[in-house]
Amino acid sequence: MTVALFLEQILNGLQLGVMLFLMAAGLTLIFGVMGLINLAHGSLFMVGGFVCAAVAAWTGSFWIGLAASLAAAAALGALVEITVIRRLYDRDHLDQVLATFALVLMFSEGTRFVFGSFPLYLDPPAFLSGPVTLPGGLPYPAYRLAIIIAGLAVAAGLGLLISRTRLGMQIRAGEADREMIAALGVDIRFLYTVVFALGAALAGFAGALIGAIQSVQIGMGEPVLILAFVVIVIGGIGSIRGALVAALIVGLVDTLGRFLLPTLLAGVMEASAARGVGSAIASMLIYLLMAVVLVFKPKGLFPANA
């Protein structure tokens, strides 16, 4: 194993981490402010990917596709909030899970209805499609580097939005005490719609970014959603900072685990068994991490209402 390979894997872990953050940020905001478990968040990720692919194919520009996916996911998020989600805030979590799971099924079949059953084509813009050489002579895909930068920029922007703006203040107040900010005259219904649309836009953005290096297909959001739930549980539900830290930890642990475990185990057992066992344990690793975190910090690393 070389240093270059190790560095490349760390970058890969970071890239997975920032992508998870884009998903987890919306999820944790929605849970923190509205107390809502939203399984349909993965569907918004998928919608982002499909809209970006379709618009990019139509206009020939990835960037127009990316903008369209942001707009479409935000609009769809607002629409879903007003028509369905709004009725769920006072229900218990089981009702929310059932209703948002129904949304998952409707979005999947609706997407099939609109776009057909076959995966769509979406490529990164030409100038990001190849590898770049990093200092030290390490070649790395330019597009993945762009995802890392875009994700960190979004994280910084979101941090400013929450800590410095009026909307951010209302969001923080909403997390602390929902009834009180309504009593203070903030239009809580409008705030909820805005937060939901913001979360949806982040998911759609992630879907479009990731769609360019993965398969844009029905159900592409669900595996990411599961990881995003792990992230918000580790990070502390409702905490943006927790989501960022946990997303990077999960990204790094998952990537490095898959890469290092089979090699490490090969030292203590026969090679092909080591590969089998190693990859099996690697796929469990983030769940083990979540269990360990919950044992020592039952509210996650950065509890929002501490």
Add this chain to the structure above:
Amino acid sequence: MKKTVLSLATAASLLAGVSFAAAEPVKVGMITTLSGGGASLGIDSRDGFLLAVKQSGNKDIEVIVEDDAQKPDLAVQLADKLIQSDKVDVLTGIVWSNLAMAVVPSAVAQGKFYLSTNAAPSQLAGAGCNPNYFSVSYQNDNLHEAAGEYANSAGMKKVFIMAPNYPAGKDSLSGFKRFYKGEVTNEIYTQLGQTDYAAEIAEIRASGADGVFFFLPGGMGISFMKQYAGAGVEVPLIGPAFSFDQNILQAVGDAALGVKNTSTWSKDLDNEANKAFVAAYQAEYNRLPSIYAAQGYDTGNLLLSAMAAAPVTDADAFRKALEAADFKSVRGKFSFGPNHHPIQDIHVREVIKEGDIFTNKVVGTALADRADAYAADCKM
């Protein structure tokens, strides 16, 4: 759940008036994947099969299509329903090996015929073979074996091999190694459904291999190939046809150009039946057929050929008629081995671009008249 009942028999007899004594009608239950991420495979299998039925003009065949949503439990329920309440004679259509293992053994034990349009796990080819089970597609290992043989002939000495961590993935790598004679630098099992291959691609770059064999069906292959092209690694790729079928290639785009893959079928195979099939499929569905469509079409024609030779109620005669494989396969040469799995040529294809469409062309034959590794274990 979607449910399509195609009752050609009823419609036709109403129109024409029953003027002749109908032969023994055959009821076919098709269980395949029409929703969820794997839907394109099932849709093509179904469309290929139904095209064969439609072209034959045979009024005595009724096909009931059901969607298994790629769920083994649902497939089992559908099989029970088709056998007990619809009283079908023949089952077909399952795409995935885990679903086939859940349905096939009990269906054939109840005396039904099962014709596989795709899935053909090793368990059903060896000791678990059954006189009423026919695989019209291949045996699961075949395309991987051919890839191993191709790696030899292409002069690859150090190959990096990779497949998802599930039974068909393990069969795939052992199939490859059965024929490949060089050194395996890394043998990697990825997660089933994995979408990010950055870690594996970094290892390929560091491995010093001169070839990469990968079995990543469906969306996994799309993700891998796009990311591989983006990483700028130049090591040539080879794989079985599953990551290179007509529907997937359009989503991969330029990243797949030039990649070699092994297949029992290709749209440019030079035989009359295939030319007619490709043209008819395009005319009917307005898209190019995939390997799944070709296998579905062959399965339909095999069934029709057997119906013409023997009544389905006489199971022994009908089985003999199926074994004869007296139909024009779009794969050219086609016959059944003693375990009811095909003996056929396995070709090497290369991904090319025709106009705006990505597709495959045959560049050679990896294995001629290949049967499978399990036939000797089959006692029937």
